[in-house]
Amino acid sequence: MLQRRTHRTARTAATALRALKALKALTTLIALALCVTGASAETLHPIKASRQELAGPVFDRADAVHENEDGNDTVDVNTFTSGDKAFQTGVFKSGPVREEIRSAPGYPYTELLVFLSGGAKFTSSDGNVVEAGPGEAVTLPKGWTGVFESTGYTKLYAVYDPEAPAHIGQ
Numbered sequence: 001m002l003q004r005r006t007h008r009t010a011r012t013a014a015t016a017l018r019a020l021k022a023l024k025a026l027t028t029l030i031a032l033a034l035c036v037t038g039a040s041a042e043t044l045h046p047i048k049a050s051r052q053e054l055a056g057p058v059f060d061r062a063d064a065v066h067e068n069e070d071g072n073d074t075v076d077v078n079t080f081t082s083g084d085k086a087f088q089t090g091v092f093k094s095g096p097v098r099e100e101i102r103s104a105p106g107y108p109y110t111e112l113l114v115f116l117s118g119g120a121k122f123t124s125s126d127g128n129v130v131e132a133g134p135g136e137a138v139t140l141p142k143g144w145t146g147v148f149e150s151t152g153y154t155k156l157y158a159v160y161d162p163e164a165p166a167h168i169g170q
Contacts, residue, residue, distance in 0.1 A: 047080050049091060054116060054156075058091050072097050085164040091116075092155050099148045106143040109161035113138050118153030122146060 049058055058064075058077050065076045078090040101107055102125070113120070119133035124146040132138045142161065 047089075049079055049156075054091060054154075059093055071095075086160060086162050088157075088159045090157055092157055093153070094150065095152050097148070097150050097152075101145050101148070103145070104143075106145045107140050108142065109159050110142045111140045111160075112158040113140070114156040116154040116156060118150060120148060120150040120153055122148055 059075045061077055063077065065078075067074050067076075073095045075093045076090060077092075078088060080087075080089045082088070113132070114137045115132055115134050117134050119131065119136070120138070122130045122132075122138060122140070124130075124144070130138060
């Protein structure tokens, strides 16, 4: 009986030693992952765009991107881009526009559009029509095809694309 207890105690000690080594290896892997991903003890803070800023001054920021394509003036202000660049938020202003997205791969990312002013009409490839104006929101799923039309608008947006292509975070 004494011999059986000694064997069981040795087996329990060996199991505990294996568990301790596994824990040490796991701790090392976690520490390595934190170093590789650049994680730090930096405190993250909420990002706010006030009602007053959204009424216009946000588009005067130094990082605002002003473009003119086919006579349509736009201004884009990125307010947040995740570290993996899969998620982005911002404020966007556009003049009159009509864009046809007819073929695959369709709309390049999933986007939530919340209209602050103006609005848009979305006509899907099957003829379904959705219109949205100030205070309303539309979600365009990645791959959507159809026609996007507007006489001009200002929107808050949130974009998600797990493939994080080059258009996110520029």
